[in-house]
Amino acid sequence: MGVQAVWFKRDLRTLDHAPLFNAAQQGPVLCFYVLEPALWQQPDSARQHYHFVLESLRDLYKALRAHGVRLHILVGDVTRVLQDLHTKTGFTALHSHQETGNDWTYGRDKAVAQWCQTCSVQWHETPQFGVVRGLRDRNQWQRAWQSHMAKPLVPALDTLAVTSVSLTQSQAPLPTADDLGLPAPEPSVRQRGGQTAGRAVLVDFLGHRSKRYRGGISSPLRAPEACSRLSTYITWGCVSLREVVQSTHAAMARSDIDATHRKGLKAFTSRLAWHCHFIQKLESEPAIEWRNMHRGYDDLREHEFDPRLFEALKEARTGWPLVDACVRMLNETGWLNFRMRAMLVSVAAYPLWLHWRPVGLWLAQQFLDYEPGIHWSQLQMQSGTTGINTTRVYNPIKQAQDQDPDGIFVRQWLPAMRRVPDTWLFEPWLMPPSVQAACGVVVGQDIPYPVVDLEVATRTAKDRLYARRKDPAVRAGKAAVIEKHASRRQTSWLD
């Protein structure tokens, strides 16, 4: 067998890595990652993503070296890199994981397929998640997911005698984030990249923190500890989702855990299925990255975008303390729990009446775990443009009362709120001038007024959405969306 090329993409690990193992069984391996400047110039790319990837590559480099395998990190357009590698090594097969990425990576993969065909190179693409390429029948999806997750983990490389191809050329300096035009700053306390870090998070979660999963994941205060915090490592492939699923089942089977802990782990495994359920939507319909899942909602918000409201949201100046505190936390950490993400998008989509696409691009850059399939499906779902989900409009005042009743979270992220008395915690703009003078906080100066009247703006937004929903043509279009995208479970929470 000739040289086997292994292309690392968003699968930056050595464990449970089928393309690497399969290639190593067939011949000498040529391992490489392509740092594509054009990819990093896409509007959903961010400096924090790039640095996380570089950290992960360093870790991967060391892990492969321990098996005597060299990782080549090459810069440029993938098809040009492939052509160059092919000229130098004459590799006969290309191995990689399937990727459900954004429109740009989809186009790039089509170009790679074309190149492989022209050069008579076989491209073996292996599914990395429980996402089915070319899915014809949504009814079969769940079974396919379970079957993928039940397969034994791919054996580690040390079970094989691996031969590695090393190109003699020395490693050219990699472009910096500045070279790629990725704007600063980035979160100062974000998670660090790499398989080693990802596995440590998994062990810590299953061994300790998962006890708090049940009951802890909705509060922005408790969620950073109670949630698994695995999303970023799953997104960039530092840990294998199948390994997470199987390790969780093993943890659930332990006799020394109590019922609450077990229920928490069960809820966690459902979310691991949601991961692929949502990515499947983008895999089946790539256009949902930029157009409404249900076309009956076209032209609802497109022509009314108010940039001043968008700026206020991005700059944590909406006036609703919980919303502004979430934006600050996101800026500093690159992460938010599900409920706060849903609330941010709901506020953007309803009272602020902003279209999901620019909001989604902004959030894609803010989330270190940005995963296009989950992200765009969730953006549309929380904005009411899927046409198949119950409309959930989160009231940021009520969310603050429920999730942060003592104001600990908002005071952590909004220093001016530390001086606001408890009575005015949820609606500080209502403080009478005498209270403002007594606590030394001037509304409109230290704390913004709400950018819109929440009640009026939310009612108007709901009326407009419901009017559209009642339209006979829109109702008629719903069945096709359900057929293609909806969960087949009895309960609708997966949608």
Ligand SMILES: Cc1cc2nc3c(=O)[nH]c(=O)nc-3n(C[C@H](O)[C@H](O)[C@H](O)COP(=O)(O)OP(=O)(O)OC[C@H]3O[C@@H](n4cnc5c(N)ncnc54)[C@H](O)[C@@H]3O)c2cc1C
């Ligand atoms: C508007 C919006 C955008 C989102 N964008 C992303 C994104 O780009 N990348 C991303 O990984 N998640 C996204 N989510 C889903 C969810 O918020 C995150 O997966 C979760 O907060 C990550 O933290 P965790 O790993 O500690 O979660 P845990 O609660 O510990 O969940 C474990 C894993 O399950 C999966 N998961 C959890 N919740 C969901 C969900 N609602 N939908 C799909 N998968 C889920 C993730 O892979 C996660 O790592 C988004 C949610 C919303 C509302």
